[in-house]
Amino acid sequence: MKAVGIVGVMKASTGLGMTAVLLGGCAFQNVSIRTLPAEDPAAQVAAAAASAASLSAAAANENAPGAAGAGPNGPGVAGTGTGGTAAAGIGAGGAAGGTATAGIEASGTVGGTAAGGIGAGGTTAGDDAAAQAPPLTAADAPSMHTYDPWERINRFNYRFNARFDEAIFLPVADTYRRIPSPLRAGVHNFFGNLSEIDSVINYVLQWRLRLGVRSLGRFVINSTIGIGGLFDPATKLKIKAAPTGLGTTLAKWGMHPGPYLVIPLLGPSTFRDGLGYLGDYGAEYGINIAHLYRGDVSWGLGTVNAVDQRAHIDFRYYASGSPFEYENIRFLYVRKRLIEDDALHGKPETPPGEPAGK
Numbered sequence: 001m002k003a004v005g006i007v008g009v010m011k012a013s014t015g016l017g018m019t020a021v022l023l024g025g026c027a028f029q030n031v032s033i034r035t036l037p038a039e040d041p042a043a044q045v046a047a048a049a050a051s052a053a054s055l056s057a058a059a060a061n062e063n064a065p066g067a068a069g070a071g072p073n074g075p076g077v078a079g080t081g082t083g084g085t086a087a088a089g090i091g092a093g094g095a096a097g098g099t100a101t102a103g104i105e106a107s108g109t110v111g112g113t114a115a116g117g118i119g120a121g122g123t124t125a126g127d128d129a130a131a132q133a134p135p136l137t138a139a140d141a142p143s144m145h146t147y148d149p150w151e152r153i154n155r156f157n158y159r160f161n162a163r164f165d166e167a168i169f170l171p172v173a174d175t176y177r178r179i180p181s182p183l184r185a186g187v188h189n190f191f192g193n194l195s196e197i198d199s200v201i202n203y204v205l206q207w208r209l210r211l212g213v214r215s216l217g218r219f220v221i222n223s224t225i226g227i228g229g230l231f232d233p234a235t236k237l238k239i240k241a242a243p244t245g246l247g248t249t250l251a252k253w254g255m256h257p258g259p260y261l262v263i264p265l266l267g268p269s270t271f272r273d274g275l276g277y278l279g280d281y282g283a284e285y286g287i288n289i290a291h292l293y294r295g296d297v298s299w300g301l302g303t304v305n306a307v308d309q310r311a312h313i314d315f316r317y318y319a320s321g322s323p324f325e326y327e328n329i330r331f332l333y334v335r336k337r338l339i340e341d342d343a344l345h346g347k348p349e350t351p352p353g354e355p356a357g358k
């Protein structure tokens with residue numbers, strides 16, 4: 001036994017030695033010896049003096065007044081900016097003077113062949129636009145505060161969702177991702193096709209009839225040619241999906257998002273969007289298409305739909321490592337909804353400085 005142990009140690013030592021030699025050879029292939037150039041103090045001083053002289057000359061050239069040009073409408077005005085020896089003349093009527101090599105007219109247009117000189121009275125078109133734009137103030141910036149009167153219970157729900165996601169939801173979704181992609185695509189298309197019913201109803205309520213007709217067309221095409229919605233030929237026909245819900249309908253008719261709300265299992269929302277979830281579910285339950293929204297079948301389909309949606313979301317709780325993740329998610333969600341509201345109405349809904357969502 002001792003002999004076997006000694007032989008094993010010798011083999012291990014030999015292997016480690018050969019590995020060290022190989023690694024050493026690889027390392028030495030990248031090593032190169034470089035020598036520093038010989039020091040020459042006199043040459044270095046001369047080079048520094050020449051560099052200083054060139055910088056001084058450039059500075060003097062920038063501060064030199066520009067020469068005035070003669071134009072057909074009168075003598076030009078010399079500039080005192082960075083024109084050097086080239087500055088465009090400004091005629092009495094505002095036209096560029098003569099054949100000045102560079103410069104700016106009084107009206108703000110470039111005169112002659114521009115070569116870089118700018119007169120004292122000349123400004124570029126970009127400068128004029130910048131001068132006309134009103135300066136931004138702190139009052140113009142969107143508020144970083146979010147209306148969250150139920151913060152205590154919202155934080156509790158957020159922690160609950162994070163733990164549920166880590167313990168149950170995410171492992172199930174990761175297992176679901178191992179199913180062949182054609183099957184997962186069919187499941188995703190199936191539930192997406194069912195959601196077109198909500199879109200048709202809410203587009204009509206929003207009085208956006210063209211989009212309602214498009215959603216209805218998608219539902220008919222995918223339900224027939226797409227074999228019950230397992231396939232999505234409507235997208236290949238360039239009829240793209242544009243889902244909407246009751247939350248957007250309420251926003252269309254002027255309802256504000258209201259307080260921030262974290263719904264158990266569903267995640268970030270607002271009071272208005274929470275009502276939208278209830279309304280959409282009520283519409284689906286009332287219509288009960290193909291008897292899919294009542295009885296034991298609804299529980300099974302609802303679970304599969306939730307897992308499919310989670311598998312298509314890349315978000316991970318506390319993956320950012322930020323101690324302010326709750327605040328960041330809250331701000332981004334509410335701000336996104338306000339931007340979407342602005343798109344519906346064509347004007348800002350929240351005055352600057354007001355807490356977002358209030």
